[in-house]
Amino acid sequence: EARFVEDSQxxxxxxxxxxxxxxxxxxxxxxxxxxxxxxxxxxxxxxxKMVVKLAGxxxxxxxxxxxxxxxxxxxxxxxxxxxxxxxxxxxxxxxAKRRFHGITMELYDIIMESFNDDFKSAVTVFISKRxxxxxxxxxxxxxxxxxxxxx
Numbered sequence: 001e002a003r004f005v006e007d008s009q010x011x012x013x014x015x016x017x018x019x020x021x022x023x024x025x026x027x028x029x030x031x032x033x034x035x036x037x038x039x040x041x042x043x044x045x046x047x048x049k050m051v052v053k054l055a056g057x058x059x060x061x062x063x064x065x066x067x068x069x070x071x072x073x074x075x076x077x078x079x080x081x082x083x084x085x086x087x088x089x090x091x092x093x094x095x096a097k098r099r100f101h102g103i104t105m106e107l108y109d110i111i112m113e114s115f116n117d118d119f120k121s122a123v124t125v126f127i128s129k130r131x132x133x134x135x136x137x138x139x140x141x142x143x144x145x146x147x148x149x150x151x
Contacts, residue, residue: 029054030061040069040081048081052088059093060100067107076114 033051037043043051055061066085069075078086094104111123 029058030064033061034065034068037065037069040065040085041073041079043081045081045084048084048088052085057093059090060097060103062089063094063100063103063107067103067110070107070110070114074114077116077119 033055037048037051040048051065052062062085066082066089069082069085075082091104094100108123112120115123
C-alpha cells in the first residue's frame with residue numbers, strides 16, 4: 001500500500017512510516033520481506049527497490065531471498081529481478097557481519113555449481129579476497145563493483 005501511494009502520489013514519506021515500523025520489529029521485517037519476495041519471477045523492479053530499502057543493513061534477508069529463488073528455480077543465470085537483487089546486495093556488509101557468512105557462502109556455492117565460468121571467476125576473486133582479508137584482519141581492500149552480471 002505504501003509503495004502504491006508513493007508511486008502514484010510521488011511522495012516518499014509513506015515508505016518511511018513502513019520502514020520505521022518494520023525496523024522496530026526486526027524478526028517481523030525478515031518474515032515480511034521473505035514472504036513478500038516469495039517469487040522473484042512475478043515481482044517488479046519497483047517492488048524490489050522497496051525491499052532493498054526496507055532491508056537496510058539486514059542484508060542477510062536479501063541474500064536469503066536470492067538463495068531461495070536460485071534453489072527453487074534451479075537457475076543457472078540471473079533473470080532481471082535476481083540480477084537486480086544481486087547487484088544491490090552489499091557484500092562488504094555481508095562479510096563484515098559474521099551472522100551473514102553462512103547464507104552468503106551458500107549463495108557462493110550455488111553460483112559455483114550452476115553459473116557460467118566467466119561469472120564464477122568474477123565471484124571467486126571477490127569472495128576469496130574478502131575471506132582472506134577477514135581471516136588475516138588486514139585493512140579492507142577496495143573492490144571493483146561488478147558492473148556487468150552475465151545473464
